[in-house]
Every structure is written in structure tokens, then in C-alpha cells.
Amino acid sequence: MTADEQHIASAFDRDLEAIQAKIMKMGGLVEAAILDAAQSLETRDEELAEQVRKGDKAIDALEEMINEDAARLIALRAPTAGDLRIVLSVMKISSNLERIGDYAKNMAKRTSILAQMSPINGSQAALRRMAREVNEMLKDALDAYIQRDAVKAADVIQRDQDVDQMYNALFREFLTFMMEDPRNITACMHLHFMAKNTERMGDHVTSICEQVIYLVTGETPDEARPKGDKTSTDATFSPQA
Amino acid sequence: MTADEQHIASAFDRDLEAIQAKIMKMGGLVEAAILDAAQSLETRDEELAEQVRKGDKAIDALEEMINEDAARLIALRAPTAGDLRIVLSVMKISSNLERIGDYAKNMAKRTSILAQMSPINGSQAALRRMAREVNEMLKDALDAYIQRDAVKAADVIQRDQDVDQMYNALFREFLTFMMEDPRNITACMHLHFMAKNTERMGDHVTSICEQVIYLVTGETPDEARPKGDKTSTDATFSPQA
Numbered sequence: 001m002t003a004d005e006q007h008i009a010s011a012f013d014r015d016l017e018a019i020q021a022k023i024m025k026m027g028g029l030v031e032a033a034i035l036d037a038a039q040s041l042e043t044r045d046e047e048l049a050e051q052v053r054k055g056d057k058a059i060d061a062l063e064e065m066i067n068e069d070a071a072r073l074i075a076l077r078a079p080t081a082g083d084l085r086i087v088l089s090v091m092k093i094s095s096n097l098e099r100i101g102d103y104a105k106n107m108a109k110r111t112s113i114l115a116q117m118s119p120i121n122g123s124q125a126a127l128r129r130m131a132r133e134v135n136e137m138l139k140d141a142l143d144a145y146i147q148r149d150a151v152k153a154a155d156v157i158q159r160d161q162d163v164d165q166m167y168n169a170l171f172r173e174f175l176t177f178m179m180e181d182p183r184n185i186t187a188c189m190h191l192h193f194m195a196k197n198t199e200r201m202g203d204h205v206t207s208i209c210e211q212v213i214y215l216v217t218g219e220t221p222d223e224a225r226p227k228g229d230k231t232s233t234d235a236t237f238s239p240q241a
Numbered sequence: 242m243t244a245d246e247q248h249i250a251s252a253f254d255r256d257l258e259a260i261q262a263k264i265m266k267m268g269g270l271v272e273a274a275i276l277d278a279a280q281s282l283e284t285r286d287e288e289l290a291e292q293v294r295k296g297d298k299a300i301d302a303l304e305e306m307i308n309e310d311a312a313r314l315i316a317l318r319a320p321t322a323g324d325l326r327i328v329l330s331v332m333k334i335s336s337n338l339e340r341i342g343d344y345a346k347n348m349a350k351r352t353s354i355l356a357q358m359s360p361i362n363g364s365q366a367a368l369r370r371m372a373r374e375v376n377e378m379l380k381d382a383l384d385a386y387i388q389r390d391a392v393k394a395a396d397v398i399q400r401d402q403d404v405d406q407m408y409n410a411l412f413r414e415f416l417t418f419m420m421e422d423p424r425n426i427t428a429c430m431h432l433h434f435m436a437k438n439t440e441r442m443g444d445h446v447t448s449i450c451e452q453v454i455y456l457v458t459g460e461t462p463d464e465a466r467p468k469g470d471k472t473s474t475d476a477t478f479s480p481q482a
Contacts, residue, residue: 067329071322071325071326071329074315074325075319075320075321075322075325078316078319079316080316081312081316084312084315084316085312088308088312088332095336175426175427175430178419178423178426179423179426182419182420182423185416185419185420185426186416189416189433192430193437196434
């Protein structure tokens, strides 16, 4: 490697580090949004919910900055295949984070309408547990990314099954509540959306982990990863069951 | 421009055209998946639904190929800022198409369980109208992309409001059906999911159109684009209303 090539290589690393710092900042904002959205529901804190909704703008702005920085980095440094893969993964991860932020914002939107209805026995707390689990997974996924730790990433993917199970349990619960008392229907529809949003957040965390595994091993994780939301195909979710 | 530069430029164009041909192929598969998913619901055609579910693999494979081709194109041709923007937009559009395909697959999954329940008065037909509208929007969005037609893209974005309105109407309808008769609850929960999935497809078509506008004008369309799903904030969706 000539001195000149080395100079180019380290300029790439420096630029990449700056982008990764933005990813971590974005991750921090998204983690907070997940917890705040779930907490605002449980404590009926409309002000906190409003804060989550407004905070999503900062998350979106970071994604845009990361995309621009990444495009500039590609254009300027013409990275090799391996380095290019890293830059592309950064763009994918920021897009996953943006989507998780969106789900948190959507959850927070429903807090104000749910605050006007009688709470549904225990569901808010269950939703918060689910959100906390997703939050922990996201933290670990971003750690795995920074440390290029494929084992940690694979572990997080496994944990997504717990989130899916929590979702399945909540879905059954909501059906039961709605059938017991039609006055529960509207609240349960909204709560169900929030549960589904949280379950989808888990899918996006999984997708981040798949990027990490791809970066480290060069291979996409096994296609046949277990899909945990059984409510779309499982016939036992019928009222007769 | 030297002869050598010209050679590089047209090599870029040739590679880009090959990628864009894959985008169009992917678009065709996704368009068919949307219509088939909605039709399989209305005609209770489980075989067609199964076909949609299986067909999603081809869509996913195309997205992966497009991403690889785009990365190779960037690495090989080191495109200028403007060309780079086009390549990045191709990746974003293929990711939007993949997500729409996913929603169609999820819809098709619910067909088998819904086929076992009594149909909900008129909802299947309403869902199919909504799917047909999204399908038309997608066709026009891809035309706008190929023709670099920002006006057409802006028109499609406007039409997404109709889809949002159809969704809002269906949401109210499902609430009513569920309150009238608890035996409708499970079917309505599934149908509601399908309606929400279709509404989200429209959002992804909008996102494709935003890419087109960005490509042509260099500007992101007005941030304040109207959000049509009012069910998350509108208090009139309570059973008292």
C-alpha cells in the first residue's frame, strides 16, 4: 500500500466513523421514543405522547443526513467492495431505525384517544413489557453492529420470538375482551394496533441484526427464520375456538 | 468529453438500464400480487392466495439482485453525484416494491382463515376496490419513474388520499359490524388488517413518487403531505359517536 492509498483509506474510515456516530445518535433517540410511547400509554401522559410525536422529526432528519453523508462518501472515496458493503449497510440500518421511530410515533398518536376511554385490564402494562423487550433488543443490535459481533446479533434475532409470542398472547386477549363487552371494541382496536406496531419494531431490529451478520460473515442469515405472528394463519384464533 | 469518458458514461447508462428493467419486472410481479391477493379474498380462492404467498420469494430475490447490481455499478463506474442519486433511488424504489409485495403476501395469508368464516357484508368488494386503486397508482408511479415525470408522480401522491379515505370508511364499517354482532369480531379484525395493509401499500407508492420528484427536481416534496389515516387521532371513532 502506498502512502497515498493509506491516506485515502483512513479518510474513508474517518468519514465512516462520523456516519456511524450519527447512527448511534439516531439509535438513542429511537430507543427513547419506544419507551416513552409505551409509558405515555400506561400513565396516560398525553404530554409525553406529544413529545414522542414531535421528536420523530429529529429522527427523520438524521436519516436524511446519514443518507446524504453515505452518498457523498461513496462518490468521494469510491470504496472497495467490502467498504461499499459497510456504507450500504449503514443506509439500511438508518432506514430500519427511521421505521421503528415511525411506529413509536404512531403508538404515541393513539395515546390521546385511548386516554379518553376506560383502560383495558392489564393490557397497557403488557404492552409496556413488550416495548421494553424491543428496546433492549435494539440496544444490543446496535452494540452488535458497532462491535461487528455476529453472535450477539444472532442472539437478538432469537429473542424476537419472545416479542412475537407476547404479541400473539395480546391478540387473543383483545379478542376475548371485545367479545365479552362490545364497549371494549374501539379501545381494543387501538391497543391491538399498538401491539402490532411493537411487534413490527422487533422485525426491524431483526433486520438490523441480519445486516450485522451479513457484514461480518458475508452471508445472509438462514432464510427460514421463524415467523412468530401466527394470528394471520392460525385457525384457533376464531371465536369458536 | 474524451472518447474514454464517453465510453464510461454509456457503460453506466447500459448498466443502469439493465437494473431499471429488473425494477419494471419487479413492479409487474408486485402489481399482480396486489390484485390477486384482493381477488383471492373476494372469491375465497385459497389456491390463488397460496400462489401469492409463494410468489413473494421471486419478488424478494429480485430486490436482492437489484441491490447487488446497484452496489456493483457504484463500485465499478464511480458515478458522479447526479448519477449516484439515480442509483440510490433505484435501491429505495426496489425496497418500497419489496415492502408492498410483503403486504400482499400478508393479505393472502389471511385469506385461508377468512374463507372459513361467514363473509362480512360488502367488505371484501370494498377491499378489492381499494386494492385496485393502489394497483393503478403503482402502475402510474413506475411510469412516472421511467419517464422522469414529476407531474405524474405528484398526481399519484394526491390520489393516495382517496385510498386513505377508503380505509377510514372501512375502519368505521368494521367497528359497526363488530358492535352489532360479536361473532363478527374475528373476521373484522382480519379484514381490518388487510385494509390497513392496503393503505400502507399506498404509502409506499407515495414514497416511490417522492423519489421520482426528488430525481427530477432535486427537491423532496413538501414535508407537510396530508396524512389520511385519521383513525389514530380522531376521537369520533369511539363507540359513543
